[in-house]
Amino acid sequence: MAAAARVLLNGQVFEISLNESVFSWKSLRLRNSPSAAAARGGRGEGENQSVPVSEIIAVCKTEVAGTCKESGRWQKMTSTTTSFTPEQILHDFTVYYVQRSKEHHWCCAEVTFYCSDQLLCNQWVQALQRRLDLQGVRPKNLLVFINPFGGKQLGKHIYDKKVAPLFQLASITTEVIVTEHANHARDHLAEVDLRIYDGIVCVGGDGMFSEVIHGLICQTQKIAGIDQNDPNSKLVACSLRIGIIPAGSTDCICYATVGVNDPVTSALHIIVGDSQPMDVSSVHHNNTFLKYSVSLLGYGFYGDVLKDSENNRWMGPSRYDFSGFKTFLSHQCYEGTVLYLPATETLGNPRDESRCTAGCYVCQYSGKLLDLSNNKQELKHVAEEEDWKVVKGKFLAINAANMSCACSKSPMGLSPAAHLADGTIDLILVRKCSRFNFLRHLIRHTNKDDQFDLAFVEVYRVKQFIFTPKYSEEDNIDIRDIGKNLFGQFCSDHPACGCSQVNSNWNCDGEIIEHAAVEVRVHCQLIKLFVRGIEHSTQKTS
Ligand SMILES: CCCCCCCCCCCCC/C=C/[C@@H](O)[C@H](COP(=O)(O)O)NC(=O)CCCCCCCCCCCCCCC
Ligand SMILES: Nc1ncnc2c1ncn2[C@@H]1O[C@H](COP(=O)(O)OP(=O)(O)O)[C@@H](O)[C@H]1O
């Protein structure tokens, strides 16, 4: 078929064209004609536009009953090659495509072209459809989990109203499971035959995503015969991609990988088949596997906020503000030793002011190193130089950020320069300081000031760390007893104002880990998401 043709759009004659990767429509209107001026109004449909085939969502043909009302326009064009009459304009097709709007939002735009004859219309629909069929990265069959109780309990509504219609438009088939209890998705994924799916979608928050990765990673290791309890096991990467439809409380994993937590934007990234590798940290205690983490592993402040907030789930997302305020006032610090292995082979450092964005070269570099090490067929991680560092002290917070952890509360995140897929975590140690200083540190998460530029805050880019609390876990009893037993008086870090534990617990992507002593290791690019990373501002984002 011809690579270009004339059609009507908004009563104007347009030339549409299609090459290997781009579909375009160009106005052939006469300059300065009244109709041309009219077409310039509205939402820019009178302008020349092009859309990469990779961002076309669907093309649909619709039979038009009747004739085109705006017949006069065609007569103006008869001096060109246009020869059809209004009565012949009976067929149209609609192209649905990705349109970018502010702050990394994507929406589904549509444009309908009226053709002079059925053959032309069919030819264009087929040509576009053939191009779409060649987009091999797009998922065709998805397994969807919906947590009906995440966030504001709108998960099912969001999926049914905003996401399912887009999947249907894009001819994606789905099997939808609305979870009935916690760990439903995890347990299902650990057992089910996943070969029929092209991806998994979770509708919920970070906790729901955590369930999904646990099921998927566990099944993958089981099939590969990998022992997850061995902290030194080299884990096998999961082949299925995961999509997140944000419907939780913090939605930090979505926000930090897309730039916004918007269900339609995330659905469109899934439809176009984006793919972004992601690091995963494994958490062990005494050679026993506990959990995987993708966003934040937080001991002290964020562990305590989470623990308290679980009692107030009925408050919805604002439970974190309430518990955050309470935890801030309690001002507990925790004593222990952190051993860490600095990341030496990767590019970048936590204070280099870079941002991990779509096509990030730091992550690509780590991906190449990973390929090289995979080719060596090592069964276990072998640390090239075991140069462990030690930090001891009293900490208000120990945060391990596997990614920036950007979210609406903190648009730059806990560690703004952290990377999604570089095989490292940023270990942030906040030592004991006054409430006022801790507040200064917290407030800097909400503005552009550097939260690490404070004497009591340290940050290291690491690939492994071990935390050992000062008091062994068996001693994690009421502080009053500790105070009496060890010092004969109450410890000044834990005034008898209601605080009670000598040890905190870990917040692992919003799930509680009760153990304080942990060994954490990053597994570079273990999973993949249906995202592309945060797009640059030149891509019409701000
Ligand atoms: C004074 C204001 C200070 C605001 C400081 C905000 C820092 C926010 C950093 C957030 C990092 C989030 C990391 C992600 C964690 C999520 O995986 C995880 C699970 O998400 P899900 O519920 O969607 O499943 N979410 C969380 O653990 C929630 C952490 C939220 C912490 C909020 C802390 C609010 C602190 C308010 C302190 C107020 C002090 C006021 C003093 C006058
Ligand atoms: N049907 C269900 N009933 C109760 N809990 C569930 C259900 N489905 C998932 N969960 C659990 O709910 C918790 C929070 O889910 P999440 O979607 O992250 O919401 P939020 O962001 O509000 O915390 C997770 O720990 C998850 O395991």
Ligand SMILES: [Ca+2]
């Ligand atoms: Ca990382």
